Structure formats: C-alpha cells, structure tokens
Amino acid sequence: MQNHEIEAAWHYHNGTKHPNGMLLNRFHVYHPSHRPTPYKIYKNVSQIDIPLDKTPIGISALDAISTEYIDSNITPDLDALGRILYFSSGITKKIKFQGLGEMDFRAASCTGALYHIEIYLVCSDIAGLDAGVYHFDPKHMKLDTIRLGDFRKCVSHSTTEESFTSQAPAILIFTDVFARNSIKYQSREYRHAFWDSGTILANTLAITSAHKIPSKIITGFVDSQMCQLLGLDISKEAPIAIVPLGQTGQNMPICPPMEEINIDAVSSDYEIEYPEINAMHESSCLLTETEVKSWRHQITLERKQPTRLIPLGKNITVQESLENTIIRRGSTRKFSLESITFDQLSTILNHTTSKINTDFTSAESLSDIYIIVNAVDGLESGSYYFVKEKNSLEQLRKGNFRHASGNLGLDQDLPYDASVTIFFMVNLDKILEQFGNRGYRVAQLDAAITGGKMYLASYALGLGATGLTFYDDLVTNFFSPHAENKETMFLIAIGKKEKST
Numbered sequence: 001m002q003n004h005e006i007e008a009a010w011h012y013h014n015g016t017k018h019p020n021g022m023l024l025n026r027f028h029v030y031h032p033s034h035r036p037t038p039y040k041i042y043k044n045v046s047q048i049d050i051p052l053d054k055t056p057i058g059i060s061a062l063d064a065i066s067t068e069y070i071d072s073n074i075t076p077d078l079d080a081l082g083r084i085l086y087f088s089s090g091i092t093k094k095i096k097f098q099g100l101g102e103m104d105f106r107a108a109s110c111t112g113a114l115y116h117i118e119i120y121l122v123c124s125d126i127a128g129l130d131a132g133v134y135h136f137d138p139k140h141m142k143l144d145t146i147r148l149g150d151f152r153k154c155v156s157h158s159t160t161e162e163s164f165t166s167q168a169p170a171i172l173i174f175t176d177v178f179a180r181n182s183i184k185y186q187s188r189e190y191r192h193a194f195w196d197s198g199t200i201l202a203n204t205l206a207i208t209s210a211h212k213i214p215s216k217i218i219t220g221f222v223d224s225q226m227c228q229l230l231g232l233d234i235s236k237e238a239p240i241a242i243v244p245l246g247q248t249g250q251n252m253p254i255c256p257p258m259e260e261i262n263i264d265a266v267s268s269d270y271e272i273e274y275p276e277i278n279a280m281h282e283s284s285c286l287l288t289e290t291e292v293k294s295w296r297h298q299i300t301l302e303r304k305q306p307t308r309l310i311p312l313g314k315n316i317t318v319q320e321s322l323e324n325t326i327i328r329r330g331s332t333r334k335f336s337l338e339s340i341t342f343d344q345l346s347t348i349l350n351h352t353t354s355k356i357n358t359d360f361t362s363a364e365s366l367s368d369i370y371i372i373v374n375a376v377d378g379l380e381s382g383s384y385y386f387v388k389e390k391n392s393l394e395q396l397r398k399g400n401f402r403h404a405s406g407n408l409g410l411d412q413d414l415p416y417d418a419s420v421t422i423f424f425m426v427n428l429d430k431i432l433e434q435f436g437n438r439g440y441r442v443a444q445l446d447a448a449i450t451g452g453k454m455y456l457a458s459y460a461l462g463l464g465a466t467g468l469t470f471y472d473d474l475v476t477n478f479f480s481p482h483a484e485n486k487e488t489m490f491l492i493a494i495g496k497k498e499k500s501t
C-alpha cells in the first residue's frame with residue numbers, strides 16, 4: 001500500500017492494541033535468556049576510535065533540554081561527535097543478573113532493554129575525521145567505516161534539499177532493527193521503533209544543545225535512498241529519522257558514485273519476521289522526491305477551549321549537569337507512594353514541552369498531554385489536561401485514580417505507585433489525513449521525544465521515571481469525553497523512587 005492509503009496505519013494500530021489486538025498472539029512468550037545481541041556487528045570494515053570525554057561542559061540538564069541553538073554556527077568536531085553519540089546511545093552502566101550474566105545499559109531508555117536502534121553518521125571532512133559514512137559501535141566506542149567520501153548530498157537529496165540538512169557538516173541517521181525488539185513485543189515492535197528512537201533523540205537534542213550545535217529532526221525522506229546509502233536490507237532494518245548537526249553556510253559537493261558496498265554485517269542474531277511490521281513500514285515509505293516534497297508541510301491542530309484552569313507552579317532551578325543526569329538516568333523499578341510537589345510537576349511540563357525543531361510541525365508537540373495525578377502536593381488528585389498555550393492544567397475529574405492509573409498501564413505496579421502518569425494522545429485521524437501513513441511514524445516519534453525529555457527532567461530534579469506500555473482503548477475511555485477520538489502514543493510514570501531500589 002502507498003502512503004495515502006491510511007487504512008494501513010489503522011489496521012496496524014488497531015491490530016497492535018493491548019489487550020486483544022488481532023495482530024498480537026496472547027500466548028507469545030519471551031524469556032530474557034533469548035535476548036538477541038543488542039549490537040550490529042560489522043565483520044570486514046575498518047574502525048576508528050572515538051574519543052570520549054564525559055566531563056560536564058557546564059550546562060544544566062534542565063537548560064539543555066529546554067533550549068535550542070538553531071542560529072548558532074558552531075559545527076561539531078570528532079570530540080563533540082563522540083560526546084553526542086555517547087550521551088545519546090552509549091553504554092552508561094553494566095548490571096549483573098543471575099542466570100543472564102552482565103548486561104550493558106544505555107544512555108536512553110529502551111523497551112525491554114533490547115536496544116534495536118542503530119545510529120549512522122554521514123559527514124564531510126571534519127576536525128579529526130575524514131568525510132564518510134560510518135556506523136556507531138557503542139560497545140567499543142568506535143565508528144565502523146561503511147563508505148569514504150562526502151555523501152551528505154545523497155542524504156540532502158533524499159530530503160528534497162531540506163534547507164537545514166543541505167547545510168549540515170554532519171548528519172546522523174537513526175535506524176530500527178525490527179527483529180531485535182519483535183522477539184519480545186511481536187508486531188507492536190513498530191511502535192517501539194519510534195518510542196525508542198524518541199528517547200534517544202531527546203538525549204541527542206539535549207547534548208547538541210549543551211554544545212550549542214544546531215540540529216533538526218527530519219522525518220521526510222526517500223526511504224530507499226537511505227537504505228542504499230547505508231547498505232540496509234529494508235526488510236530487516238529501516239531508516240527512521242535524520243538529524244542534521246551544525247550549519248556550514250556552504251553548499252555540498254555532488255555525491256560520489258554510489259557503488260555497491262560489500263559489507264558483512266549482522267544486525268540481529270534473531271531473524272523471525274513479522275510481516276505486519278514490514279507492511280506498516282512499507283506503506284509509510286515515501287517513494288520519490290516529489291512525494292517527499294508534497295508530504296512536507298506544517299500541521300495545525302485544533303484544540304478544545306479549556307475550562308477550570310489551574311496555572312502551573314514555579315519553576316525549580318537545579319544545576320545538575322546534563323552529562324551526570326544522563327549517566328544517572330535509569331528506569332525506576334519501584335516507586336514509593338510519596339508525593340512529588342506541584343512545582344516539580346510544573347518544572348517538568350515547562351521544560352519539556354517547548355517546540356522541537358522538526359520538518360513536520362512548526363507548532364509545539366503534536367500530542368495532547370493527559371495526566372493522572374495520584375500524589376502531588378499542592379494539586380488535587382484527579383485527571384487533568386495540560387493546556388500548553390496557557391501554561392495551565394485543566395482539571396477533568398477529581399478523585400483517587402490510582403487503581404485506574406495502574407490498570408491503564410497494563411496492570412503494573414509502577415503506574416499505580418507513581419505520583420503521576422502522563423499520557424500522550426493524538427487525533428490520529430487528523431494526523432493521517434495530513435501526513436498519510438507516515439503520520440503514524442511522526443506522531444509516535446513526536447510523543448516519544450517529549451517523553452524522553454521528561455525522563456531527563458525528572459532525573460535532574462532527583463525524581464524517578466519510567467516509560468510504560470498501556471491498554472490503548474481503556475486510556476481513551478478514561479479521559480473521554482475530552483479525549484474522544486484520540487489514540488495514545490506514549491506513557492511515562494513519574495514519582496519518587498523507593499529508597500531500597
């Protein structure tokens with residue numbers, strides 16, 4: 001199917017709903033001992049060491065996640081690229097598990113710790129690195145050389161010379177290795193492609209901002225051209241997002257000939273395919289530059305007039321560096337039932353919901369934010385809608401909804417125990433109408449980037465957080481009539497960590 005045939009996105013979305021989506025097998029089991037190797041391994045390429053300096057450069061996490069330097073002319077050198085890659089997707093901790101051995105954990109959260117998102121770099125000659133196409137190997141902090149030469153023009157071309165991409169000395173390309181995550185989550189994996197890219201991108205945006213390097217998230221490109229450049233088998237690994245870094249003010253040279261590359265690489269040692277993932281991916285591909293051009297436009301969303309507004313509280317200032325926050329971040333495994341403060345919740349909302357520089361919206365996030373308040377000092381328990389443009393919360397219902405919160409988050413303890421659960425919802429019909437099936441990718445990614453920022457903001461404030469999955473239609477029912485016709489894209493729970501964990 002093609003991008004405009006949006007029944008493909010609805011088929012996938014409805015079919016992968018919890019609990020009974022028809023594309024999910026209720027009896028599927030996954031045991032962590034079957035976890036695929038969470039790294040793409042190249043066997044016959046030369047590698048380049050990436051320098052790594054984890055020293056904080058003096059920007060607080062809250063400032064880094066809420067500021068963008070679009071007009072700065074700072075360009076990244078290899079040292080800066082090393083830090084951008086490490087604080088996006090590097091190994092930040094190792095934990096031993098009985099029977100499973102030691103596991104590497106990364107800078108950003110990832111469903112099931114399956115780490116199915118890979119990052120590639122396409123660059124001109126920059127200080128410390130020759131022009132080329134590289135793959136980031138987080139295990140050894142190296143770059144695998146895929147092509148030598150300046151291939152940026154091929155990326156820019158695939159975005160139809162998107163203005164930011166066309167001036168960038170370095171460009172990151174995020175891809176998703178389906179099988180590494182579908183082993184646990186089956187066809188729902190394709191949602192995770194964007195959730196887990198989004199949490200990484202939140203880190204990428206924050207660390208590039210800490211370095212005052214301009215960046216943008218590009219989602220409109222000719223998919224097949226990126227696969228050819230990176231040598232990907234699209235049935236197994238797919239490009240998700242492009243992130244140009246820095247602005248040179250100079251035109252790019254024409255692309256060298258795109259020769260067939262002879263790479264021996266294993267992207268996953270688990271290979272079973274879920275055709276629904278491939279079908280959803282293919283039907284949201286943009287096939288030609290003409291299609292990309294007509295696809296890229298800015299969306300405007302209508303929002304209901306709010307009533308019963310409660311202005312947000314004060315912003316809290318904390319100086320913890322972005323780098324230390326990322327290194328300390330982890331998903332909270334047990335929340336205490338304690339309250340957070342209204343000022344903490346306000347600070348999180350204020351610092352994470354500012355506009356992101358993307359090619360799909362000039363407005364703030366596409367998502368609407370709904371909140372269940374279980375325990376927040378200074379704010380009555382109940383359900384709320386965040387009215388970004390008025391910097392306020394609209395109370396929808398008051399009451400103790402801990403049971404509902406636990407239930408909506410797949411009957412887990414985490415959303416029951418947390419102080420708040422925050423749901424990102426969109427009117428999917430409207431988004432698909434404007435963007436076709438690719439709107440599904442964009443809506444998921446947009447929510448996950450803000451969710452990833454919320455992870456960082458919570459940790460910067462000394463709180464805990466975790467992403468969660470959810471019972472789709474129950475969330476819509478719970479927040480209706482306000483959320484009628486809206487679908488949930490992402491869920492995060494925030495609270496205080498239980499001391500013993």
Ligand SMILES: Cc1cc2nc3c(=O)[nH]c(=O)nc-3n(C[C@H](O)[C@H](O)[C@H](O)COP(=O)(O)O)c2cc1C
Pocket residue numbers: 105106108109110111112113195196199329330331332410412414466467468469
């Ligand atoms: C979108 C998203 C959904 C998640 N869903 C759940 C969940 O339903 N239950 C859970 O216990 N953890 C969940 N997690 C947390 C992951 O298991 C965790 O990120 C992963 O184990 C890596 O650990 P770390 O975040 O501590 O680095 C989720 C994480 C993300 C990003």
